[in-house]
Amino acid sequence: MYCTLQPFILLVDDNPNNLSVLSQTLKTAGYKIRMAVDGEDALSQVARARPELILLDVQMPKIDGFETCRRLQANPETEGIPVIFMTALSDAGNKVKGLSLGAVDYITKPFEYEEVLARVRVHWRLKQLTEALEQQVAERSQALQQAQVQLVQREKLSALGEIVAGVAHEINNPVGCVVGNISAVQTYFDDLLQIIDLYSAAFPQPGPAIEAAIEEIDLDYIRDDLPKMITAMRDGGDRIKTISRSLRNFSRADTDIPQPFDLHEGLDSTLLILRHRLKANGSRPDIEIVTDYGELPLVQCFPGQLNQVFMNILANAIDALDDASQGRSLAEREASPSRITLRTRVENEQVKVAITDNGPGIPESVRARIFDHLFTTKGVGKGTGLGLAITHQIIVEKHSGTIEVASTPSSGTEFILMLPIASKADADE
Numbered sequence: 001m002y003c004t005l006q007p008f009i010l011l012v013d014d015n016p017n018n019l020s021v022l023s024q025t026l027k028t029a030g031y032k033i034r035m036a037v038d039g040e041d042a043l044s045q046v047a048r049a050r051p052e053l054i055l056l057d058v059q060m061p062k063i064d065g066f067e068t069c070r071r072l073q074a075n076p077e078t079e080g081i082p083v084i085f086m087t088a089l090s091d092a093g094n095k096v097k098g099l100s101l102g103a104v105d106y107i108t109k110p111f112e113y114e115e116v117l118a119r120v121r122v123h124w125r126l127k128q129l130t131e132a133l134e135q136q137v138a139e140r141s142q143a144l145q146q147a148q149v150q151l152v153q154r155e156k157l158s159a160l161g162e163i164v165a166g167v168a169h170e171i172n173n174p175v176g177c178v179v180g181n182i183s184a185v186q187t188y189f190d191d192l193l194q195i196i197d198l199y200s201a202a203f204p205q206p207g208p209a210i211e212a213a214i215e216e217i218d219l220d221y222i223r224d225d226l227p228k229m230i231t232a233m234r235d236g237g238d239r240i241k242t243i244s245r246s247l248r249n250f251s252r253a254d255t256d257i258p259q260p261f262d263l264h265e266g267l268d269s270t271l272l273i274l275r276h277r278l279k280a281n282g283s284r285p286d287i288e289i290v291t292d293y294g295e296l297p298l299v300q301c302f303p304g305q306l307n308q309v310f311m312n313i314l315a316n317a318i319d320a321l322d323d324a325s326q327g328r329s330l331a332e333r334e335a336s337p338s339r340i341t342l343r344t345r346v347e348n349e350q351v352k353v354a355i356t357d358n359g360p361g362i363p364e365s366v367r368a369r370i371f372d373h374l375f376t377t378k379g380v381g382k383g384t385g386l387g388l389a390i391t392h393q394i395i396v397e398k399h400s401g402t403i404e405v406a407s408t409p410s411s412g413t414e415f416i417l418m419l420p421i422a423s424k425a426d427a428d429e
Contacts, residue, residue: 007052007124008032012042012068013086014060018111022055025113026120039063043071046078053124055107055116058087058098066101073102082123086111171240179237186230193223242272258399260298261306263353263419267291267342270310277318284325284333287318290341299351299419305394306419312391313355313415314340320359320413350401351421356414362407370405395419 009031013019016037023033034051036042038060046054054072058065065085072078085098088109095106104126105119196219200206206214271278271289278287299306321338336358343354362370371392395403399419407413 007127008034008049009053009055009120010034010036010042010045010051011055012036012039012060012065013055013057014038015057018057018086018109021113022111022116025116029117029120031120039065039068039071042068046072046081050078051081052127053120054081054083055086055120056083056103058085058089058094066097069098069101069103082127084119084123175237175240179234179241182230182234182237186227189226189230258300258302261301261303263296263299263306263344263351264293266303266307267310267344267353270307270314273311274314274318277315281322284322284328284338287321287338287340290339292341292343294343294345296344296346296351297421299421301399301419302394305398309391309394309417310355312388316388317355317357317359317413321357324360346421347418349421351419353417353419354414355417356412358412361409361411362405362413363409367405367407371403 009026011019011022011026011033012035013022014037019035019037023035026033034045034049036045040062042054042056043063045051056065056068060068063071065087069083069085072081072083079102082104083102084105084107085103086107086109087094087098098106104123107116107119278289280286317340321340325333325338339358341354341356343352343356345352345354370388372389392403395401395417401417401419403418404416405413406416
């Protein structure tokens with residue numbers, strides 16, 4: 001579709017008669033007209049109000065038509081305006097020069113006004129078609145980028161889900177065996193101690209060999225320590241079961257219909273998976289995690305996708321804190337420990353999730369582009385430029401929410417997510 005409105009045309013000629021006659025002819029045909037008497041006047045008027053077409057005389061005082069056209073083409077804001085030269089210079093050399101400067105056509109004086117109207121109509125239609133084509137290309141490019149982001153997102157979620165679910169499944173079997181047998185081990189141990197006590201009561205003088213063996217194995221220490229070991233094994237098994245459950249929760253497959261979801265569960269599962277990256281390394285101490293959770297209702301969402309959002313933001317925060325620690329002394333690192341804070345609240349009938357780090361912050365020039373497709377500040381092989389683009393798409397397009405970033409250099413960065421709250425009816429479903 002192209003616009004059917006008549007264009008605004010700028011006439012540039014130092015001959016008042018030409019301006020008058022051309023202006024009247026074009027106005028009669030329904031075009032909007034403005035006039036300039038030389039190149040400087042034309043450039044000044046273009047700066048104030050951009051025309052859709054320019055009819056430009058070549059031979060003028062001060063700045064001639066060729067120079068005026070060159071300046072228009074050199075300016076990114078005006079280079080797309082079609083310029084039709086009007087001149088009595090009909091030789092091939094001048095025509096070639098005008099066209100090489102970027103003009104779209106050449107009308108020779110004296111005018112045939114029907115010819116002028118015909119050429120104006122043709123170039124106005126060409127301009128409309130060109131703009132329509134550019135718009136279609138831009139829309140197709142945007143759609144292609146969105147499709148690429150969605151494809152990468154689905155593939156990442158699918159691959160991650162399969163891996164994590166597989167690991168969780170493989171963990172469950174041996175852990176279930178261990179945890180299931182710990183109670184039996186405790187019972188067997190208690191029974192054996194009871195038998196030993198009965199023997200001790202029946203035979204208070206067991207003999208030198210048994211007494212030496214009891215002393216060698218330190219039976220009293222075993223009585224005291226083995227129950228502690230069994231308890232520690234039970235706690236460790238329960239911990240592994242919790243990790244496995246968190247892995248399953250994190251990698252849960254999304255259906256085509258949003259589901260009620262506890263965001264705190266998603267945040268905690270993500271932190272558990274990233275726990276190894278929060279531990280101290282050669283360049284920094286542990287990253288402190290501060291959780292300030294409010295009372296939240298369930299959110300109607302795609303849980304797997306929101307977990308991916310949390311993973312992208314938290315992983316980026318850890319990267320930023322790692323980078324900020326490079327080159328800092330131990331005293332500096334201890335004086336300003338790395339910290340990530342997670343806050344959740346209900347505000348304006350929406351759930352607010354704020355993830356804040358005290359890293360180096362994001363420069364304004366970068367902050368304006370962090371959600372752009374394929375934009376990354378990380379080195380080759382360290383970033384794809386898709387993580388935050390996918391994050392933005394999940395929050396804004398998939399969940400009708402908003403995502404904002406606030407950052408102060410040397411003070412840290414905060415990502416603020418706002419998500420609609422699931423209604424009670426949705427939650428009950």
